[in-house]
Amino acid sequence: MGQDRKFNDSKAHKLTTEERKHLIEPDRILQLAGLKAGASVLDLGAGPGFFAIPAAEIVGSSGQVLAVDISDKMISMLQDEIASKGISNIQVLQQDIQEEQNQGKEFDFIIASLVAHEVEDIPSFLSNWMKSLKTGGKIFILEWQKKEMSYGPPINHRLDPQYLQSVFNEQRIHAVQLHEWKDYFYYVVATKN
Numbered sequence: 001m002g003q004d005r006k007f008n009d010s011k012a013h014k015l016t017t018e019e020r021k022h023l024i025e026p027d028r029i030l031q032l033a034g035l036k037a038g039a040s041v042l043d044l045g046a047g048p049g050f051f052a053i054p055a056a057e058i059v060g061s062s063g064q065v066l067a068v069d070i071s072d073k074m075i076s077m078l079q080d081e082i083a084s085k086g087i088s089n090i091q092v093l094q095q096d097i098q099e100e101q102n103q104g105k106e107f108d109f110i111i112a113s114l115v116a117h118e119v120e121d122i123p124s125f126l127s128n129w130m131k132s133l134k135t136g137g138k139i140f141i142l143e144w145q146k147k148e149m150s151y152g153p154p155i156n157h158r159l160d161p162q163y164l165q166s167v168f169n170e171q172r173i174h175a176v177q178l179h180e181w182k183d184y185f186y187y188v189v190a191t192k193n
């Protein structure tokens, strides 16, 4: 990963503000993307749990969430939040999501929120994690719209949604939906066939 693209974890507190929750509405977007009760979820680059925590609420006690992040600070913030809220269906794992995975575990739903633009090799990243989806399972990718705005990463670090679409096409994943989300974001939902 280019270090210059990596989110600076000294700003981790900015990821959990009420203003951000109001702006992104993680629970609503997850439900629109098709997350259901009972699902097994993998959250890649989970940070302090902005998506992992609402995902755990949606999937309920019959579902589970595995939240993965590379940063000590993010992992410890998420563990504190899980403990203080008494959440029992989130597991936390410190790991580099750019490394090849082959744990034989399959999920119903994968979340990659605002992390794909930090990844060096997007085609390998996607093909690698698609292997961890069950057939019929979905990957949900949230990214910044590729236009100038007063916050978020610089425009040259942002991912063009058409590029993501083309990577899925090359990998013969054709069930791909693309939606703009508010004025700042878009999300892609791809279903494994």
Ligand SMILES: C[S@@+](CC[C@H](N)C(=O)[O-])C[C@H]1O[C@@H](n2cnc3c(N)ncnc32)[C@H](O)[C@@H]1O
Binding pocket: 001, 006, 007, 009, 015, 044, 045, 046, 047, 048, 049, 050, 051, 068, 069, 070, 071, 074, 095, 096, 097, 098, 112, 113, 114, 115, 118
């Ligand atoms: C901008 S934050 C987004 C956090 C969370 N997904 C959200 O939307 O609030 C990006 C996160 O991805 C994590 N990350 C970046 N590269 C990673 C990698 N190679 N392996 C694991 N985590 C990574 C960072 O530590 C950070 O927590």
